[in-house]
Amino acid sequence: MKYTSSVMNSFAFFLLTIFFTISNAFPLSNSMNKRDVFIPPITYPDNTTVWNSGEVHNVTWDISQAPVNITNKIGRIQLRQDDITFPLVLAYDFDILLGSYNITVPLVISGAYQLVLFGDSGNFSPEFTINGV
Ligand SMILES: *[C@@H]1O[C@H](CO)[C@@H](O)[C@H](O)[C@H]1NC(C)=O
Ligand SMILES: *[C@@H]1O[C@H](CO)[C@@H](O)[C@H](O)[C@H]1NC(C)=O
Ligand SMILES: *[C@@H]1O[C@H](CO)[C@@H](O)[C@H](O)[C@H]1NC(C)=O
Ligand SMILES: *[C@@H]1O[C@H](CO)[C@@H](O)[C@H](O)[C@H]1NC(C)=O
Secondary structure, rough: HHHHHHHHHHHHHHHHHHHHHHHOOOOOOOOOOOEEEEOOOEEOOOOOOOOEEEOOOOOOOOOOOOOOOEEEOOOEEEEEOOOOOEEEEEEEEHHHHHHHHEEEOOOOEEEEEEEEOOOOEEEOOOOOEEEEO
């Protein structure tokens, strides 16, 4: 009996140790008074989107998880293909907390593209289709 309960205690201690190790590795809250990195996921275009060059479309991203203090709230949207982000800027100098922004689809070779939304850091849309030339 005594033996069993001491085994149980060691096991409980072991679990607690794991819990604290994990919670230190992944802190639940960021420290106060610190600016937070915000990388909002792009929700439109998605992987079913087809755009034609010259059209105006409303790029949309999810701002529901935005922290109070954002490191860089100035947004920029660029185009990307095959892991290369082009030095072609589709929109810039807008507030990332808007959650959406109109862009004009550039004239490109038809194919699969992604958008990159920059704020603190780049965030890629899924691949979608642009019909150009
Ligand atoms: C946000 O920044 C302001 C001014 O620096 C500060 O007073 C406030 O406590 C910060 N809030 C959070 C949640 O970090
Ligand atoms: C498109 O995205 C949806 C939702 O994220 C996913 O379920 C689906 O498998 C994706 N389709 C393709 C072709 O990647
Ligand atoms: C954004 O584009 C839509 C058409 O896709 C248009 O109706 C709307 O007026 C545009 N808004 C701005 C602010 O340019
Ligand atoms: C873009 O789409 C969002 C979400 O659907 C909408 O709230 C917003 O008014 C649209 N903006 C423009 C400029 O069309």
